[in-house]
Amino acid sequence: MTQKPPLPPFTQESARQKVRMAEDAWNTRDPEKVSLAYTPESVWRNRSEFIEGRDAIVQFLTQKWQRELGYRLIKELWAYHERRIAVRFQYECHDTAGQWFRCYGNEQWEFDDNGLMQRREASINDVPIEKEQRRFLWPQGPRPEDHAGLTELGM
Numbered sequence: 001m002t003q004k005p006p007l008p009p010f011t012q013e014s015a016r017q018k019v020r021m022a023e024d025a026w027n028t029r030d031p032e033k034v035s036l037a038y039t040p041e042s043v044w045r046n047r048s049e050f051i052e053g054r055d056a057i058v059q060f061l062t063q064k065w066q067r068e069l070g071y072r073l074i075k076e077l078w079a080y081h082e083r084r085i086a087v088r089f090q091y092e093c094h095d096t097a098g099q100w101f102r103c104y105g106n107e108q109w110e111f112d113d114n115g116l117m118q119r120r121e122a123s124i125n126d127v128p129i130e131k132e133q134r135r136f137l138w139p140q141g142p143r144p145e146d147h148a149g150l151t152e153l154g155m
Contacts, residue, residue, distance in 0.1 A: 008083035015080035031061035
């Protein structure tokens with residue numbers, strides 16, 4: 001069985017590490033790579049969509065990143081307990097017409113014994129912004145280690 005450390009039960013340090021690993025993976029915008037952090041039968045609620053299994057996750061993420069261009073994400077640990085982690089996040093992206101958005105959300109994650117996410121529930125709101133209002137300006141890919149997080153940015 002594949003393991004994805006850190007494994008539950010989580011400490012504050014291991015929960016923060018898990019959150020940063022997820023953020024870095026999502027910022028690659030590689031659906032196959034991202035899907036490997038989830039169990040083969042992982043269940044998601046993403047906004048009003050219900051997704052089940054890795055193949056569906058790959059399909060969902062492929063379509064997401066075809067629509068959400070220039071995607072840059074910051075996740076922050078909100079709470080943790082044994083095998084569950086709650087995060088808040090924001091990301092910026094633009095559509096094919098060039099309209100930028102800042103998307104605000106919360107996720108609840110549940111992990112199996114191998115550290116794979118078996119359940120993800122996400123609530124997300126999109127707010128149109130002007131290009132000049134963007135705050136996530138690092139080059140495409142994972143956020144640099146020295147780039148401020150949400151709290152440090154006052155967000």
